[in-house]
Amino acid sequence: MSFVLSLLVFIPxxxxxxxxxxxxxxxxxxxxxxxxxxxxxxxxxxxIFWGVYSNPPLxxxxxxxxxxxxxxxxxxxxxxxxxxxxxxxxxxxVSSLLTVLVIVGSRKLIxxxxxxxxxxxxxxxxAIMGVFTSLNLILxxxxxxxxxxxxxxxxxxWGGPRRKYAAMKFIIFTYAGSTIMLLGFLxxxxxxxxxGMTPSFDIPALAGxxxxxxxxxxxxxxxxxxxxxxxxxxxxxxxxxxxxxxxAPISVLLAGVLLKxxxxxxxxxxxGLFPNASAQYAWxxxxxxxxxxxxxxxxxxxxxxxxxxxxxxxxxxxxxxLFGAYATLISGNLLGIQGxxxxxxxxGLAVGSLFMLSGYIHHQAGxxxxxxxxxxxxxxxxxxxxxxxxxxxxxxxxxxxxxLAEFMVIVAGISAYGVAAISILVPVITxxxxxxxxKRTVLSEPEGGxxxxxxxxxxxxxxxxxxxxxxxxxxxxxxILTPALPVAEFLRGAR
Amino acid sequence: MVDLLTVSIAxxxxxxxxxxxxxxxxxxxxxxxxxxxxxxxxVVMGLVGWFTLHPxxxxxxxxxxxxxxxxxxxxxxxxxxxxxVTVASFNYQKGPNxxxxxxLLSFTALGMLLLSYxxxxxxxxxxxxxxxxxxxxxxxxxxxxRSNEASVKYAIIGAMSxxxxxxxxxxxxxxxxSVQISDVVNGFRAQPSALAGVATLLFVAGFGFKMxxxxxxxxxxxxxxxxPTTVTTILAAATKKAGFVAAIRVLLALTTFYVVTQNPYFTxxxxxxxxxxxxxxxxxxxxxTQKSMTRLLAYxxxxxxxxxxIGFVPYSLAPTSAAATIGMTGSILHVINHAVMKGxxxxxxxxxxxxxxxxxxxxxxxxxxxxxxxAFTMTVALLALxxxxxxxxxxxxxxxxxxxxxGPYSWLAVAGILNSAFSLGYYxxxxxxMYADEPDSPERVKEPFxxxxxxxxxxxxxxxxxxxxxxxxxxxxxxxxxx
Numbered sequence: 001m002s003f004v005l006s007l008l009v010f011i012p013x014x015x016x017x018x019x020x021x022x023x024x025x026x027x028x029x030x031x032x033x034x035x036x037x038x039x040x041x042x043x044x045x046x047x048i049f050w051g052v053y054s055n056p057p058l059x060x061x062x063x064x065x066x067x068x069x070x071x072x073x074x075x076x077x078x079x080x081x082x083x084x085x086x087x088x089x090x091x092x093x094v095s096s097l098l099t100v101l102v103i104v105g106s107r108k109l110i111x112x113x114x115x116x117x118x119x120x121x122x123x124x125x126x127a128i129m130g131v132f133t134s135l136n137l138i139l140x141x142x143x144x145x146x147x148x149x150x151x152x153x154x155x156x157x158w159g160g161p162r163r164k165y166a167a168m169k170f171i172i173f174t175y176a177g178s179t180i181m182l183l184g185f186l187x188x189x190x191x192x193x194x195x196g197m198t199p200s201f202d203i204p205a206l207a208g209x210x211x212x213x214x215x216x217x218x219x220x221x222x223x224x225x226x227x228x229x230x231x232x233x234x235x236x237x238x239x240x241x242x243x244x245x246x247x248a249p250i251s252v253l254l255a256g257v258l259l260k261x262x263x264x265x266x267x268x269x270x271x272g273l274f275p276n277a278s279a280q281y282a283w284x285x286x287x288x289x290x291x292x293x294x295x296x297x298x299x300x301x302x303x304x305x306x307x308x309x310x311x312x313x314x315x316x317x318x319x320x321x322l323f324g325a326y327a328t329l330i331s332g333n334l335l336g337i338q339g340x341x342x343x344x345x346x347x348g349l350a351v352g353s354l355f356m357l358s359g360y361i362h363h364q365a366g367x368x369x370x371x372x373x374x375x376x377x378x379x380x381x382x383x384x385x386x387x388x389x390x391x392x393x394x395x396x397x398x399x400x401x402x403x404l405a406e407f408m409v410i411v412a413g414i415s416a417y418g419v420a421a422i423s424i425l426v427p428v429i430t431x432x433x434x435x436x437x438x439k440r441t442v443l444s445e446p447e448g449g450x451x452x453x454x455x456x457x458x459x460x461x462x463x464x465x466x467x468x469x470x471x472x473x474x475x476x477x478x479x480i481l482t483p484a485l486p487v488a489e490f491l492r493g494a495r
Numbered sequence: 496m497v498d499l500l501t502v503s504i505a506x507x508x509x510x511x512x513x514x515x516x517x518x519x520x521x522x523x524x525x526x527x528x529x530x531x532x533x534x535x536x537x538v539v540m541g542l543v544g545w546f547t548l549h550p551x552x553x554x555x556x557x558x559x560x561x562x563x564x565x566x567x568x569x570x571x572x573x574x575x576x577x578x579x580v581t582v583a584s585f586n587y588q589k590g591p592n593x594x595x596x597x598x599l600l601s602f603t604a605l606g607m608l609l610l611s612y613x614x615x616x617x618x619x620x621x622x623x624x625x626x627x628x629x630x631x632x633x634x635x636x637x638x639x640x641r642s643n644e645a646s647v648k649y650a651i652i653g654a655m656s657x658x659x660x661x662x663x664x665x666x667x668x669x670x671x672x673s674v675q676i677s678d679v680v681n682g683f684r685a686q687p688s689a690l691a692g693v694a695t696l697l698f699v700a701g702f703g704f705k706m707x708x709x710x711x712x713x714x715x716x717x718x719x720x721x722x723p724t725t726v727t728t729i730l731a732a733a734t735k736k737a738g739f740v741a742a743i744r745v746l747l748a749l750t751t752f753y754v755v756t757q758n759p760y761f762t763x764x765x766x767x768x769x770x771x772x773x774x775x776x777x778x779x780x781x782x783x784t785q786k787s788m789t790r791l792l793a794y795x796x797x798x799x800x801x802x803x804x805i806g807f808v809p810y811s812l813a814p815t816s817a818a819a820t821i822g823m824t825g826s827i828l829h830v831i832n833h834a835v836m837k838g839x840x841x842x843x844x845x846x847x848x849x850x851x852x853x854x855x856x857x858x859x860x861x862x863x864x865x866x867x868x869x870a871f872t873m874t875v876a877l878l879a880l881x882x883x884x885x886x887x888x889x890x891x892x893x894x895x896x897x898x899x900x901x902g903p904y905s906w907l908a909v910a911g912i913l914n915s916a917f918s919l920g921y922y923x924x925x926x927x928x929m930y931a932d933e934p935d936s937p938e939r940v941k942e943p944f945x946x947x948x949x950x951x952x953x954x955x956x957x958x959x960x961x962x963x964x965x966x967x968x969x970x971x972x973x974x975x976x977x978x
Contacts (some may be wrong), residue, residue: 071965072823073894073972074817138893142884149878152923156931171923172916175883179916183900183909190901222795 005064005082008044008092010142011037012126020119027114034118037285038100041125045089045096052089056483057157059490060207061085062135070139070168081136081202085484087267087341088132090481094348095132097465098256099125102249104462109248109363110158117158120150128257132264137185137201138465144178144261151250159245166238167247172186173238179227181265184221188214188273206273215277222270223285230262230318234287234294243311246449248359251307255314255355256348263321263344267337271325271491280327285326286416292319297429306368307358309437310351313394316430317347323423324409330416337488338481339408345480346470347400350393353466357386360459365452370437377444380430380454384442386463393433393470396427401473413444500547500555500562500612506800507605510535512973514598518591525971528584528594529751536578539608541572557616558675565974566612568827569740570958572834573607573816576733579949580725589724590884596636598848599629603729607737616664616674619741621659626737627653627705630730634722645721652704652714660701666694676744698745699766705738706802709773716781717797719793719967720854724845727789730798732838743823743976746807764812767804768904775801775914785923787854791921794882796837803829805895805911808904818898820975825894828971832879833885834958839953840876842946843869850940859925861934868942869927872950877922882915887960890968 004372015037023030048064057063062083071081084092099121110117123146130143156167185201191214192199200206209413210218227235243251271278278285296316303309322342328336362368364380376384393400396407406427413420455463504624509534547567553563588596606626613619631653635646668674670691671682683691688781704713719727746763778798785791806826809818844854846869852857865868879886892915900908960967 065522071968073968074820076821076897142889145884145889149883152926153930157925164927167931168920168927172920175919176916179912183896183912186897186900186908190897193901436817 009129012122016119016122020115023115042096045092049089049093052483057085059486082133083135086487090345091132095257106249109359124150135203155246156249158247158387163245166241170242177225179226184218212276213273219274219277226262228263228441233292240311250380251355252352256352282326282329289319289323293426301433306416310354320409327412327416333412333415334488335408336412338484342405343483346405349466353390374444376442382455395431395434400470499542503542511601514594517594532597533581554748559615560612561614568974569611573733577604583949585945602629610737633726641721646720647716656701656704663694663697702738702742707797709777712797716790716793719791728841732834768808771801771804779918809898812856822898823975826970829891832891835956836876842874846946860926860932862929865940880920881922885961890964
C-alpha cells in the first residue's frame with residue numbers, strides 16, 4: 001500500500017499552522033515557504049497524474065488505494081479509504097497547479113491578515129485533495145464540509161464591500177445543499193440493511209450494488225448538493241455574489257477548484273452510484289445542463305462588471321460538464337464523459353487566468369467596469385494581450401484545448417438528441433460577448449488613463465502557466481483522455 | 496475499587512464544608528479557595544477516571560449507588576465542566592464572598608457526582624436537590640436586579656420540577672412498594688396501570704425542566720442571561736447533563752409505556768420523538784432572532800437538548816436493536832461533546848462580558864482584532880455546535896441521525912439535518928461579526944491566563960475528538976445501559 005495520497009491530503013493540512021507561524025514571523029519568508037509547500041504538493045499530484053496516465057486503472061478500479069478502518073460502532077464501519085482514477089487525477093493536478101498560481105498572484109493582491117490567509121489556503125487545498133481522493137462517502141462528506149470553512153473566511157474577511165452578505169449567502173446555500181446530500185448517503189446505507197445486501201459507505205463497494213428502488217431519493221438528495229456547488233441554474237444565485245466580492249485569487253479557487261467539486265460529485269456519485277435512476281431521468285439533467293449553459297452565456301452578455309461576466313461564464317462552462325456526462329448516459333457515446341472531465345480541467349485554467357487577471361486589472365486601473373476600461377491596448381498592453389489570450393481560451397478558440405472539450409461534449413449531446421445541436425449556439429454567444437468585451441476594452445481609444453500601470457514580465461510568465469498547458473493539451477489530449485476512457489466506460493455501463 | 500468513589504465523595508464533601516472557613520480570614524487571599532477546589536476537582540476527576548477505566552459495577556452504599564460506566568461518563572463530564580468553570584473563575588470571581596462561591600460549586604459537583612451513580616429514586620432525588628439548591632444561590636450571586644430575578648425564577652421552576660419528580664417517586668413507591676429503580680421498572684412491567692403511565696409522564700416533565708426540553712424550557716433564557724456567565728456555564732454544560740443521566744436511568748427503563756397506556760399513538764418513543772422535534776426546532780428558530788449572546792447560546796442549548804433526545808427514541812422503541820445502541824451512543828457522545836462545546840462558548844461569552852461589560856451581539860463585532868484567542872475559540876465552538884466536520888459535534892450528530900434515518904422515525908433524521916443546516920445560519924452570523932465586521936474601538940483587550948488555558952484545553956478536545964473520534968465513541972458506547 002502506498003501513502004502518496006495521504007501525503008497529498010496531509011502535507012497541506014499540516015503545513016497550514018506552520019505557514020501561519022512562518023508568515024507571522026516573517027511575511028516574505030512565509031510566502032516563499034507557502035510557495036515551496038504548494039510546489040511540493042504539485043509535484044506529488046503530477047506524479048499521481050503520471051501514474052494514472054501510464055497505468056490507468058480498469059473500469060471501476062482505482063490506483064494508489066489506501067484503506068484503513070477508521071471508526072466503528074455496532075455494525076457501522078467507516079473506512080479511511082482513498083484512491084484515484086482518470087476522473088480525479090486531472091482534478092488533483094489542476095487544483096494543486098492553481099494553488100501555486102494563486103500564491104503567486106496573492107503576493108500582490110492580498111495585503112491584509114497574510115498569516116491567516118496563507119494558512120487557510122492550505123486548509124482549503126488539503127480538504128480539496130481529500131474530496132477528490134475519498135472513496136468513502138462519509139470521509140468525502142467530511143472533506144467536502146471542511147472546504148466551506150476557509151472559503152467562508154476568504155469571502156467574509158478579504159472580500160469587497162458586500163463581502164459579509166456574500167459570505168453568509170455562500171455558506172447557507174452550500175451547507176444546506178450538502179446536509180441534504182448527507183441525508184441521501186444515510187438513506188442508501190440504511191436502505192441496504194436487508195438480508196442479501198452488505199450496507200457500506202465505500203464507493204467501490206456500493207457501485208453497481210444499490211437496488212434500483214433505493215436510487216431515486218438519494219439521487220435527488222445528491223443532485224441538490226452537487227447542483228448548488230456546480231452551480232446549476234436555478235441554484236446558482238450565490239455564485240455571482242461570491243465571485244464579485246471575493247478577492248481575485250480566491251475567485252480563481254472558487255471557479256477553478258470549488259465548482260469542480262460539483263462536477264466531480266455528479267460523475268462519481270450521482271452517476272456512479274445511482275446509474276439506473278440517473279439514466280431514467282437523464283433527459284432532465286441534460287435539459288438542466290443545457291438551460292444552465294444558455295442562461296450563463298446570456299446573463300454574461302448583460303454584465304458590466306468584468307468579474308461578474310466571468311462568473312456567469314463559469315455557470316455556462318459547468319453546464320457543459322453536466323450536459324456531457326448525461327449525454328453519454330443517453331447515447332452511450334463516451335465522448336460526453338471524456339469531454340466533461342476535459343472541460344473541468346480546461347475551465348479551471350482558462351477561467352482561472354481571467355479571474356486572476358480581473359484582479360490585476362482592478363489593482364492597476366482601479367475599476368473592473370467594462371465601459372470604464374478603455375484603450376487597454378495602449379495603456380496596459382501586456383494586460384491587454386493576456387486578456388485577449390485568456391478570453392480566447394475561455395471561448396474555446398483553437399489552439400486552446402477548451403475547444404476540444406466543448407466540441408466533444410456537443411458531439412455527444414447531438415448523438416443523444418438531435419435537438420441538442422442547438423448547444424452549438426452557446427460557444428457562439430460566448431465568443432460574441434468576449435469579443436465585444438475585447439472590442440470595448442482593448443481596441444477602444446484611451447480616455448485619460450494616466451496613472452495606470454501594466455503587468456510586469458514576471459506576472460506575464462505566471463499567466464503563461466495558466467495558458468500554456470491548454471495549448472499543450474490540445475496536442476497531447478490523450479494525457480487526459482486515455483485515463484478518462486475507463487471511467488467513461490465504467491459510468492456508461494454501471495447500470 | 497469502589498473506595499475510589501467513596502474517597503471522591505469524601506473529598507468533595509470536605510471541600511464543600513471547609514472552603515467557607517476561608518471566609519473568616521481577615522483580608523487574606525481569598526482566591527486560595529479557588530485553587531484548592533481546582534486541585535480537589537482534579538484529583539476527583541483522576542479517581543473517577545481511573546475507576547471508570549477499571550470498573551467494578553457492584554452495588555455500593557447498600558445498592559443506593561452503582562459504579563457503572565454510564566455513571567462514570569456523566570461524573571467525568573459534570574466534574575470536568577465544574578473544573579473548567581473553577582479554573583476560569585480564578586480570573587472572573589472576585590470579592591469577599593469568593594470562598595462561598597467555590598463552596599457552592601463544590602456542593603453542586605458533589606450532587607452531580609452522586610446523581611450520576613444513583614440507582615435508587617430517593618438517592619436520585621437527594622442528589623438532585625444537592626445539585627440544584629447551590630445553583631439557585633449561584634444564579635443570584637451577582638447581587639444585581641437581573642441576577643436576582645434569574646435566581647428567583649430558576650428557584651421557583653426548580654422547586655416545581657423537584658415537586659413533580661417527588662410526586663412521581665411517591666406514585667412509583669405506592670404502585671411497586673420500592674424506590675429501587677430496577678424494582679420500580681419491573682413492577683411497572685409486571686402490572687401496567689394508568690397510574691404507572693402518569694408517573695412516567697411526571698418523570699418526563701420533572702427531568703424535562705433540567706434537560707431544557709420544550710415545553711419545559713421557558714425559564715432557560717432568563718436564568719442563563721441573568722446568572723453570572725460562569726454559573727450559566729455550569730447550568731448549561733453540567734447540571735443539564737445530570738438531567739439526562741436521570742432520564743437515561745429512569746425513563747428508558749420504562750419502555751412498557753405502550754402497554755401502560757393501551758394507546759397505539761401515545762407511546763414513549765412517540766412522546767420522545769415529538770419532544771425532540773419540538774425542542775430542536777423551537778430552540779433553533781428562537782436562537783435566530785436573539786440580540787444577546789447569552790440568550791442565543793441559551794436557545795442553542797435548548798436545540799442541542801433536542802438532538803440528544805433523538806437518540807432516546809430508538810432505544811425506547813426497541814432497546815436491543817442495533818439502532819438503539821447507535822442512538823444511545825450518539826446521545827451520550829453528544830452529552831460529552833455538548834459539555835465541551837457549550838462550556839467553551841459560554842466561557843468565551845463570560846470573558847467578553849467581563850472585559851467589555853456587554854453581552855449584546857454588537858459587542859462581538861470585530862472581536863477577532865480585539866480578543867483573537869477568544870474569537871478563535873468561539874469560532875471553533877460554534878462550528879462544532881453546528882455540526883460541521885471534522886469537529887466533535889459532527890460525529891455525535893452523525894450517529895444520532897443514523898440511528899433514526901431508517902424506520903418509522905426517519906422524519907426525525909430529516910428534521911434534525913435541516914435543523915443543523917438552519918442553525919449554521921445564526922452561528923455563522925456570529926462568526927461573521929467577529930471576523931468581518933469592524934470593532935467599535937480598535938484597542939486590544941486583555942485575555943487573562945486562566946481563561947486562555949481553559950480555551951486551549953477545550954479547543955484541543957473539540958478538534959481532537961473530531962479527528963480521532965473512535966476513542967470517545969468507544970467510551971460512550973461502553974456506557975450504553977443494558978436493556
